[in-house]
Amino acid sequence: MLDVFLTIDVEIWCDGWEEIDRKFPTAFRKYIHGDTRRGAFGLPYQLDVIAGHGLHSVCFVEPLFSTRFGAAPLEEIVDLVLEREQEIQAHLHTEWVDESHMPLIENNKEKRQYLFQFNLEEQSRLIAAAIELLKHAGASEITAFRAGSFGFNADTLRALAANRIPFDCSYNFNMFGPDSGVSPGVALVEPARREGVCEYPLTVFRDGLGKIRQAQLTSCSWAEMERLLWRALHEKRKAFVILSHNFELLSPSKCSPDDVVIRRLHKLCDFLDRNRDCFRTSGFRNREAHCPIEKQPPLLKTSVATTILRLFEQTYRRRYP
Numbered sequence: 001m002l003d004v005f006l007t008i009d010v011e012i013w014c015d016g017w018e019e020i021d022r023k024f025p026t027a028f029r030k031y032i033h034g035d036t037r038r039g040a041f042g043l044p045y046q047l048d049v050i051a052g053h054g055l056h057s058v059c060f061v062e063p064l065f066s067t068r069f070g071a072a073p074l075e076e077i078v079d080l081v082l083e084r085e086q087e088i089q090a091h092l093h094t095e096w097v098d099e100s101h102m103p104l105i106e107n108n109k110e111k112r113q114y115l116f117q118f119n120l121e122e123q124s125r126l127i128a129a130a131i132e133l134l135k136h137a138g139a140s141e142i143t144a145f146r147a148g149s150f151g152f153n154a155d156t157l158r159a160l161a162a163n164r165i166p167f168d169c170s171y172n173f174n175m176f177g178p179d180s181g182v183s184p185g186v187a188l189v190e191p192a193r194r195e196g197v198c199e200y201p202l203t204v205f206r207d208g209l210g211k212i213r214q215a216q217l218t219s220c221s222w223a224e225m226e227r228l229l230w231r232a233l234h235e236k237r238k239a240f241v242i243l244s245h246n247f248e249l250l251s252p253s254k255c256s257p258d259d260v261v262i263r264r265l266h267k268l269c270d271f272l273d274r275n276r277d278c279f280r281t282s283g284f285r286n287r288e289a290h291c292p293i294e295k296q297p298p299l300l301k302t303s304v305a306t307t308i309l310r311l312f313e314q315t316y317r318r319r320y321p
């Protein structure tokens with residue numbers, strides 16, 4: 001049995017930092033609800049597909065934006081996740097720190113994109129603030145965390161331990177994972193205990209052309225994802241962590257749905273629903289915080305044929321968005 005984590009990073013952007021108070025209401029509809037002329041394909045749609053198949057997802061919800069725009073939109077996000085019986089955990093984009101109307105930390109005037117740009121005490125305070133905001137909005141059981149843009153370091157894990165958060169999902173070998181200081185010289189592929197926290201790395205793989213890619217709906221074709229899932233099961237891996245976002249099913253302009261990615265989500269959910277004897281969608285609530293794997297296996301791989309098929313599919317997406 002392989003534990004599959006369908007993780008969705010839930011966040012809002014105002015497409016720049018000018019006039020964000022004016023732009024926020026439209027941005028909220030666009031990013032969270034995914035309004036397009038053909039219907040809404042944002043977070044509620046995605047969660048309806050997952051919940052409709054009786055599957056479980058983990059929504060890493062970014063709450064710092066609410067220190068600028070108020071609690072109501074955050075409460076709306078929390079409600080729409082909880083009413084579909086999905087799980088809420090904490091995400092944190094530090095780009096909001098200097099935009100906040102609350103003094104989150106002392107040095108809050110400069111914009112810093114990544115959590116690793118803050119010292120241990122600042123990280124600890126920001127994580128505590130995120131947990132508190134989510135709790136006030138109705139998400140009471142926060143046991144896991146993911147840093148915005150995977151921009152974490154070893155201090156992040158220490159800050160999580162200080163805040164009694166037992167799980168982290170910020171390690172991405174394709175981004176800052178190798179430079180995070182969390183696992184020097186060894187790629188984290190499976191859950192591992194580091195700095196008192198259980199790290200669940202994002203699943204990445206080497207494609208048929210040798211490029212490292214992440215298990216994400218917009219980054220790999222369904223054929224690739226299916227092969228990787230079977231391979232991970234065959235190799236008796238412990239966890240398979242898939243990444244999505246609230247706006248994952250939209251085109252890059254966020255104005256129209258991306259039919260290719262929508263089909264991938266449906267195929268993934270059909271597959272996980274059909275193969276419950278092999279794959280179990282899981283979360284971090286009520287999970288025992290122990291990581292038995294000491295030796296890390298190599299990265300998963302896909303074949304040249306599946307990579308070429310994906311390149312055709314990606315070209316189609318770009319040509320017919």
Ligand SMILES: [Zn+2]
Binds near residue numbers: 009147149
């Ligand atoms: Zn994010």
